Amino acid sequence: MSTPTSEANSIPGWRHLYSGKVRDLYASADPADTRILVVASDRVSAFDFVLSPGIPEKGALLTQLSRWWFAQLDFPNHLAQGEIPAEVSDRAMLAQSLEMLPIECVVRGYITGSGWIEYRESGTVCGIPLPAGLQNGDRLPEPIFTPAYKAPMGEHDENITFEKTIELVGAERAAELRAASLAIYARAASIAGEHGLILADTKFEFGTDAEGTLRLADEVLTSDSSRYWDAAAWESGQTPSERMASFDKQIVRNWLAANWDKQGEPPALPEEVVERTAARYRELIKRLTA
The missing domain is CATH 3.30.200.20 (Phosphorylase Kinase; domain 1)
Known part of the structure; x- marks a missing residue:
């Protein structure tokens, strides 16, 4: 890295x-x-x-x-x-200065990305069993909390089970993180839906203040921390790559996956990929805040 x-x-x-x-x-x-x-x-x-x-x-x-x-x-x-x-x-x-918790609180309402890779191999995401027959981009029966461990600088973040989350932060805090993450996701997904967008998944980070209050921190619901799709394209029944028209950095991920074997340093991004990504970031803000 x-x-x-x-x-x-x-x-x-x-x-x-x-x-x-x-x-x-x-x-x-x-x-x-x-x-x-x-x-x-x-x-x-x-x-x-x-x-x-x-x-x-x-x-x-x-x-x-x-x-x-x-x-x-x-x-x-x-x-x-x-x-x-x-x-x-x-x-x-x-x-505010917070004591940050070492958990990336990922919520998935749709299956794609690393969740889709795990599901194809085992029928689960972060150890959570899911119904058989799902396709890439399908909506899940209900949103799921799939945490990840925030690795120290120089190491890769790691998807973990809820049981591992309990080991890291304790049962009460783990339950609080799960409940807060699912509630915030539900609120945000509803708002996105009002603007013709699907919030496929997102990740939250939390910390505690001097009084022990749990606070949402870092960035929230951005194009870097979330997958946003165009609702009309998703509902059209096209192939996954076409129906999941994204307003995030998926353009970057797709180009890297096609042009890099993940060995050594990644190649420089082409100007066209950079420009398309910036345009999608701008369009997302316009659609949400108009």
Whole structure:
């Protein structure tokens, strides 16, 4: 896995803490200020690799989408009050400092991606048995919670069972994560449906504040953390690749799968793939927020 570096310039009053695959974190230079500045970059990742080049305006687009979704959801989140530095105002969120939980809370309402691969092999997704005869892109009888373990930098995230989640965070917290994730997904899927979109799957990240309150953190329901499909195309009965017209980075995943054997560093993305991905990000925001 390639290791990202911070693309942001020095931000007056803030100290760089960490660079993830697509975000950079900063702490206030004031020791009394515990807030965190979460800066979204234009970097794009797939299959746990940071790719080149980035997607123009991606950081700003995904930040705009996260802010919009946080406002739609009736659940405590990580956003904090205060002025965001002008240097990153369009692609940053001011957040509370949280104790992040090591679980990616994935909810699937439709079967595709890694879930489809596992289902074909064993009839399950993250150990959850599913009905026989499902096809790629089919709606599940009901949404399922399929967590993943957030691996340390340099390692791959790993799909895990709910029982493993209990081992990692305890039974009470695991149940709370599952219930919150399914409820937030249901609310978001309903909103997406009102705009002619299917929220096929998504992943949430949570942390706890100083009082122990569970809060939705990081990005939420963005084109990077979710699969969005065009509802009319899905209902048309075409082949899976045609019916699942996507508004996310599936274009990038598809190109990589066809042009890279996952050995060594991934190849550079063609300009056409970059432009198409950026256009789909913009279209999703337009459709949701119009």
